[in-house]
Amino acid sequence: MRKVNFLDLNASYRAISKELDAELGHWLSSGFYIGGEAVTEFEEAWASYCGAKYAVGVGNGLDALTLALKALGVVEGDEVIVPSNTYVATWLAVTNLGATLVPVEPNPESYTIDASGIKKKITARTKVILPVHLYGAAAQMDEIVALAREHSLFVVEDAAQAHGAALGGRKIGSHGDVVAWSFYPTKNLGAFGDAGAITTNHEKIAAKIRLLGNYGSGEKYKNEIIGVNSRLDPIQAIILSIKLKYLDNWNNKRISAANFFHHTLKDLPLTLPCHDRNIHHVFHQYVVECEQRDQLMTFLEQQGIQTTIHYPTPPFEQKAYKHCGWGKNDYPIASKMSQHMISLPIDPLMNKADRVYIVEKVKEFFTITA
Numbered sequence: 001m002r003k004v005n006f007l008d009l010n011a012s013y014r015a016i017s018k019e020l021d022a023e024l025g026h027w028l029s030s031g032f033y034i035g036g037e038a039v040t041e042f043e044e045a046w047a048s049y050c051g052a053k054y055a056v057g058v059g060n061g062l063d064a065l066t067l068a069l070k071a072l073g074v075v076e077g078d079e080v081i082v083p084s085n086t087y088v089a090t091w092l093a094v095t096n097l098g099a100t101l102v103p104v105e106p107n108p109e110s111y112t113i114d115a116s117g118i119k120k121k122i123t124a125r126t127k128v129i130l131p132v133h134l135y136g137a138a139a140q141m142d143e144i145v146a147l148a149r150e151h152s153l154f155v156v157e158d159a160a161q162a163h164g165a166a167l168g169g170r171k172i173g174s175h176g177d178v179v180a181w182s183f184y185p186t187k188n189l190g191a192f193g194d195a196g197a198i199t200t201n202h203e204k205i206a207a208k209i210r211l212l213g214n215y216g217s218g219e220k221y222k223n224e225i226i227g228v229n230s231r232l233d234p235i236q237a238i239i240l241s242i243k244l245k246y247l248d249n250w251n252n253k254r255i256s257a258a259n260f261f262h263h264t265l266k267d268l269p270l271t272l273p274c275h276d277r278n279i280h281h282v283f284h285q286y287v288v289e290c291e292q293r294d295q296l297m298t299f300l301e302q303q304g305i306q307t308t309i310h311y312p313t314p315p316f317e318q319k320a321y322k323h324c325g326w327g328k329n330d331y332p333i334a335s336k337m338s339q340h341m342i343s344l345p346i347d348p349l350m351n352k353a354d355r356v357y358i359v360e361k362v363k364e365f366f367t368i369t370a
Contacts (some may be wrong), residue, residue: 004345004354006306009060009185013192013249013351023238038234042241043197049244050173052199057151057232058213061160061182064196065093067230068178069128071208074099078127084316085111085130085334089182090158090277093286094130102126103316103323109274111135115143116342122147128154133162133172135273135310136188136254136284141167141175148176156180161186166250166280173199177219178209183240188254188348189247189282195236218368253348254283257355260287260334261344268366271340284344285310293342296365303361308343 013020025040039057041181041366048057057065074080076098082090094101110294113131118181129148131139139157148155154331155176162172163181173179183195200206211218216227258281262272271289287310297307314334316326328335342360 042237059230059348063230064180079125112139115140132158136282138167159259177290191236250348280350290341
């Protein structure tokens with residue numbers, strides 16, 4: 001039986017191992033293990049790639065969100081509008097600052113936060129709109145930014161799944177006030193450990209986040225504000241700088257796989273990802289909806305195909321947020337998505353034969369269950 005992993009994290013290393021080994025060997029012998037040239041070079045390269053003026057490396061994606069909100073002055077009592085359908089880290093960043101979560105349902109076609117729903121939730125206490133570019137697709141940033149400017153609000157983008165994504169020909173990276181990035185190993189641009197960054201066009205915001213992430217210190221032994229330790233490790237910066245050169249190529253492979261799935265699965269009883277010509281979707285995940293989701297997952301597992309769910313339990317149903325009193329009826333669109341969604345393997349380095357095998361087995365399932 002054929003074995004198709006959901007994602008082969010070692011494949012990217014094997015593909016560029018000589019280049020990585022050479023650079024990492026040089027760094028290990030340098031003796032400079034915190035900050036330095038490697039981090040600066042990646043920050044500059046990442047800002048340029050995203051079309052932003054500034055990038056600041058931090059320890060991970062959650063820190064990127066938290067520090068972004070903190071730099072904008074989010075405190076207890078402020079309201080932050082978030083998607084009801086997202087990874088829990090989006091919510092944790094808000095909660096960790098004592099601010100109030102205001103969830104908004106997704107657009108059922110794009111899966112990203114519905115701009116029309118945001119407008120209804122803005123109050124005098126709202127301080128930030130926090131859209132998530134989900135599964136590799138950009139949120140409705142034109143509408144969201146317009147709303148924010150109309151009501152004098154900040155926009156912090158969670159772009160953990162959108163490396164290389166674009167909206168109207170402009171890369172994600174500077175539409176809002178701050179963009180938070182995760183380079184967790186599974187991301188389109190993934191480190192070999194935890195890593196994150198922010199991008200922004202605002203010099204003062206970038207400087208504040210850099211200060212916050214370095215113990216509140218801009219100069220050794222002089223602490224200007226209360227900060228934390230959240231810095232991009234140079235070993236991860238080196239890895240990210242090298243992998244950045246391959247990002248567009250690997251994203252194109254994801255898009256090619258997504259197009260193949262779309263054309264070969266379109267006649268099956270599945271809801272496939274929405275195709276919007278204005279959005280350059282980089283398919284961090286290839287998510288489909290299926291009424292028989294659990295049975296399909298079991299069948300594919302029996303055929304050696306790994307799948308997963310993004311996300312089986314929405315944030316509002318997590319035990320950590322039980323005190324909020326929210327349930328399925330409060331956010332029915334996100335609840336339905338959690339019950340029907342399944343993510344198929346879309347590893348950019350997966351061979352074509354594996355993609356064909358996935359399609360064959362998905363079709364076989366619907367033939368058997370018809």
